[in-house]
Amino acid sequence: MGVEAVDGRIAGERGRLINIGYRLLGSLVEAEDAVQEAYARWYALPGARREEIASPGAWLTTVTGRICLDVLGSARVRRERYVGAWLPEPLPGCVGDVADAVVLDESVGMAFLVVLETMTPAERVAFVLHDVFRYPFAEIAEVLGRTAAACKQLASSARRRVSAAEGASVAKGASVAVDGRAELVRRVKTAWEGGDVAALVAVLDPAAVMTADGGGMVGAVLRPVEGGARIAQYMVAIADMAPGLELVERPVNGLPGLVALRDGVVVTVAAFDVADGRVSRIWVVRNPAKLGPWAGEG
Missing domain, CATH: 3.10.450.50 (Nuclear Transport Factor 2; Chain: A,)
Structure with missing residues (x-):
């Protein structure tokens, strides 16, 4: 498959990556920046290297996840200096451009996003990728640089945070x-x-x-x-x-x-x-x- 054909295939990945990024970061602006950076790294690869990648979508997901993990780590420091409480960016029900790609389901409800903020960066990545987007732990391990078993434990710990969160409606919001x-x-x-x-x-x-x-x-x-x-x-x-x-x-x-x-x-x-x-x-x-x-x- 030629480089142009592969690049055509990844064009449709952007919406999915924005959805992942927003849930990981709680910020549409930061999610878009992370996805743009992932695409920039893709196009920075030599053409022959891009042709060798069997699943460009999986590659982009891994890179986007790693970028978000780094952002989450630095965000903790920034938010310590934030004036007052930090809340996720709210999204309207019908917008254009980037936000239009975000699927508005229970996993982007404000209550759910606030609970995600209580997790460690690694817990959040493992939980969102596995429990929300159904990625296998073997793939999540590539993002976090840990074993699949360790990623499974991180997701389990994150689940306990959701269950223990104040307000039981967070866990049953869809009902x-x-x-x-x-x-x-x-x-x-x-x-x-x-x-x-x-x-x-x-x-x-x-x-x-x-x-x-x-x-x-x-x-x-x-x-x-x-x-x-x-x-x-x-x-x-x-x-x-x-x-x-x-x-x-x-x-x-x-x-x-x-x-x-x-x-x-x-x-x-x-x-x-x-x-x-x-x-x-x-x-x-x-x-x-x-x-x-x-x-x-x-």
Whole structure:
């Protein structure tokens, strides 16, 4: 098979690699950079070497995985210096260009991505490649530079983290009806717009937690707000200090969420998790650097 034919085959791998990269890194921008770097390394190979590679897709997956592993290692250091909480980049339900390639299923729900953040880089790679994308441990071993048995242990450890994560809905998120989630989010929106603390308290779990990510670039609470009553009071206070915002219902990472717009521009994206018929977690992303995919969503 000629080099041109092989290169034609790998063109269709980009979407799959973006999907892997986003789940590994929680950042669409970093996922795209990792995939671009993998393709750059492919084209840097001599033509004869490329022809020798039996499965270019597997080669690209291995290289992309290794790049993401390196990024995850350096990200831990960067996030220690991050102002406030770090949250994954939220994705809208319908966008163009790169984000359009990301399949919005339960493995990109904000709750799931937040749990992935608790894993070591090696655990995350092993878990995502095996449990989400069904790669065999023998191939994952090539990415991590470990034995297949060691990779299996890493995935098992990651699974325990998911099972032990606060909020059992993370593990069974797919079983929660989208209609039920949408209704709860709608009630949050109505109460928030009306400044109705009591109505917000009624829809929030008493042990609910709200985490905000402003990245030091815009105002956001630096530590999680805990307790339904405190969250309700905080939300109403924030609404009073930011008049002119328009709240709209939008899918966030494939699940019902809320978006705040100012003059038609998305300035805040809120994702939700639910448990026992109430909102149990709220993740609010305000860092403008993470809202690029939302341009034009107003």
